Amino acid sequence: MKLRDLLKDIPFTYTAVDLDIDIREVRYDSRAVQPGDLFVAVRGFATDGHAYIGMALKKGAVAVVCEQAGKGIPAVIVPDARAALADIAGNRFDHPSRKLTMVGVTGTNGKTTTTTLVKHILEAEGHKVGLIGTNQNMIGDEVIPTERTTPESYELQALFARMAEAGCTHCVMEVSSHSLVLDRVRGVRFAVGAFTNLTQDHLDFHKTMEAYREAKAKLFTISDKGVVNLDDPVADKMLADATCPCLTFSADKDAADLSAKNIELGASGVSFVAATRDAIARVSLGIPGHFSVENALAALGVCVALGVPLEHAARALGTAHGVKGRAEVVPTDTDYTVLIDYAHAPDGVSNILRTVRGFAKGRVIALFGCGGDRDRTKRPIMGHLAAELSDYCIVTSDNPRTEQPEAIIEDIVAGMKAAKVPVDVICDRRAAIYHALDIAQKDDVIVLMGKGHETYQEIDHVKHHMDEREIVADYFKEKNV
Numbered sequence: 001m002k003l004r005d006l007l008k009d010i011p012f013t014y015t016a017v018d019l020d021i022d023i024r025e026v027r028y029d030s031r032a033v034q035p036g037d038l039f040v041a042v043r044g045f046a047t048d049g050h051a052y053i054g055m056a057l058k059k060g061a062v063a064v065v066c067e068q069a070g071k072g073i074p075a076v077i078v079p080d081a082r083a084a085l086a087d088i089a090g091n092r093f094d095h096p097s098r099k100l101t102m103v104g105v106t107g108t109n110g111k112t113t114t115t116t117l118v119k120h121i122l123e124a125e126g127h128k129v130g131l132i133g134t135n136q137n138m139i140g141d142e143v144i145p146t147e148r149t150t151p152e153s154y155e156l157q158a159l160f161a162r163m164a165e166a167g168c169t170h171c172v173m174e175v176s177s178h179s180l181v182l183d184r185v186r187g188v189r190f191a192v193g194a195f196t197n198l199t200q201d202h203l204d205f206h207k208t209m210e211a212y213r214e215a216k217a218k219l220f221t222i223s224d225k226g227v228v229n230l231d232d233p234v235a236d237k238m239l240a241d242a243t244c245p246c247l248t249f250s251a252d253k254d255a256a257d258l259s260a261k262n263i264e265l266g267a268s269g270v271s272f273v274a275a276t277r278d279a280i281a282r283v284s285l286g287i288p289g290h291f292s293v294e295n296a297l298a299a300l301g302v303c304v305a306l307g308v309p310l311e312h313a314a315r316a317l318g319t320a321h322g323v324k325g326r327a328e329v330v331p332t333d334t335d336y337t338v339l340i341d342y343a344h345a346p347d348g349v350s351n352i353l354r355t356v357r358g359f360a361k362g363r364v365i366a367l368f369g370c371g372g373d374r375d376r377t378k379r380p381i382m383g384h385l386a387a388e389l390s391d392y393c394i395v396t397s398d399n400p401r402t403e404q405p406e407a408i409i410e411d412i413v414a415g416m417k418a419a420k421v422p423v424d425v426i427c428d429r430r431a432a433i434y435h436a437l438d439i440a441q442k443d444d445v446i447v448l449m450g451k452g453h454e455t456y457q458e459i460d461h462v463k464h465h466m467d468e469r470e471i472v473a474d475y476f477k478e479k480n481v
């Protein structure tokens with residue numbers, strides 16, 4: 001593609017560069033540059049892409065998009081290189097999201113579950129659907145592994161292009177607050193945007209809850225229709241900030257456009273009656289917990305906003321499977337239960353433990369840690385909640401990343417000083433899981449929190465294989481039970 005075409009509709013100035021030059025590929029990481037590429041220098045949090053312009057040119061970049069450049073550099077100057085990267089990506093792939101009906105889901109918790117449910121409903125309606133989210137990306141049934149909840153703009157546009165090419169009509173994606181602040185979804189217009197909830201997480205990045213909320217509210221300025229959880233305390237603010245009409249849903253307020261009545265919570269799922277102003281349908285979903293009612297309502301709301309009849313959407317939920325690592329039961333031949341759940345923030349911990357408490361006949365054994373290089377202030381809160389809501393706590397390591405796991409554990413345990421239940425600290429997660437299995441008795445429920453679908457443990461930039469399902473299976477193999 002010609003540089004000029006990549007820059008279409010982007011305000012820029014330029015020096016020492018031929019706008020008609022052919023560009024082989026666009027790169028925002030100098031380490032990936034190959035001869036003939038365009039390098040976009042992004043100012044980041046850890047480092048500044050401008051520092052790598054020399055390296056990119058040495059590796060054969062024929063032009064650079066940046067915010068400032070030294071003399072003689074073949075540079076296109078833009079006011080904001082990160083925003084330009086998203087615009088260039090749109091131009092490079094010819095704005096593929098415009099060929100798809102886009103659905104975006106934001107919220108602290110429930111994004112993965114809700115997007116998965118929406119995909120399931122739309123497929124039941126006969127559509128081919130793409131999915132982008134924490135667990136994996138999908139083009140129809142094809143699974144594409146991912147590192148991020150919402151990929152960088154360039155990868156995102158490339159994915160949309162693959163989806164459109166493969167015949168997808170819809171793309172359902174998780175829109176993280178990071179992605180809204182960091183322009184990853186810039187240039188994407190959503191047919192429907194949905195908000196599940198706002199609770200504490202990611203304060204390392206957003207600093208305040210209000211900034212975190214404002215990040216999420218941006219989704220409703222780039223969507224044609226909104227779907228908002230009226231039960232969330234910030235619902236009014238989200239609705240006030242929205243520039244599109246919004247449908248509201250609620251698990252306990254009749255005032256909502258879509259509400260749930262006669263809610264029944266069971267050990268293996270939930271059921272309720274969903275009602276809009278002109279339709280009513282019975283829903284059962286095989287994922288336990290009150291939050292499953294909210295996720296089901298969010299998914300129904302999105303589909304109704306897209307024009308799917310409520311009865312169709314409700315029927316489809318009856319055949320939806322659970323999501324990997326979300327209240328997932330690990331098969332064991334024992335008289336106690338082992339659950340894996342992705343609870344990694346205070347609200348998730350509280351929700352899953354309350355849910356388990358609701359059906360456990362024996363003790364609730366909570367095993368968890370906290371991620372390194374992430375919101376530190378959530379650690380003691382998670383510790384406190386786990387001790388309050390379980391009968392036995394085992395504190396261990398999650399993904400320590402570049403932090404010392406023992407120091408993370410110290411932060412967690414600081415919130416557990418008043419614990420009335422036993423608290424064991426075992427830093428090695430495998431050993432901690434073995435310990436939980438050692439102490440489990442008939443009817444107990446062990447809840448392994450935080451790692452969910454992840455099959456690795458990230459220590460100092462290296463991902464080591466670790467699958468909690470395999471650890472549980474190894475335990476029984478080794479013990480010969």
Ligand SMILES: CC(=O)N[C@H]1[C@@H](OP(=O)(O)OP(=O)(O)OC[C@H]2O[C@@H](n3ccc(=O)[nH]c3=O)[C@H](O)[C@@H]2O)O[C@H](CO)[C@@H](O)[C@@H]1O[C@H](C)C(=O)N[C@@H](C)C(=O)N[C@H](CCC(=O)O)C(=O)O
Nearest residue numbers: 028029030042044045046047049052148149150152176178
């Ligand atoms: C805070 C954040 O999101 N940071 C993302 C951001 O990093 P950054 O802009 O700070 O990049 P940087 O490392 O300072 O580097 C600046 C620039 O220099 C370039 N560079 C760097 C080194 C070099 O040798 N050459 C070079 O060109 C880099 O490629 C980059 O373009 O852009 C990078 C490139 O896309 C991302 O990898 C990085 O994600 C980091 C690793 C991350 O962990 N992000 C998490 C927090 C995140 O995004 N999470 C949300 C979901 C959370 C949820 O909902 O639970 C997500 O959507 O996944």
Ligand SMILES: Nc1ncnc2c1ncn2[C@@H]1O[C@H](COP(=O)(O)OP(=O)(O)OP(=O)(O)O)[C@@H](O)[C@H]1O
Nearest residue numbers: 108109110111112113134291326341342343348352
């Ligand atoms: N609607 C909800 N409200 C509160 N907690 C929820 C909700 N749905 C799920 N959870 C809890 O939060 C955990 C994460 O859920 P899920 O993966 O669906 O959220 P997410 O928004 O995709 O999170 P992330 O982007 O961080 O992966 C679940 O394992 C469960 O414990």
Ligand SMILES: N[C@H](CCC[C@H](N)C(=O)O)C(=O)O
Nearest residue numbers: 344370371374398399450451
């Ligand atoms: N998307 C979340 C996932 C956290 C999962 C947990 N295992 C951790 O590492 O903290 C984040 O990046 O904060």
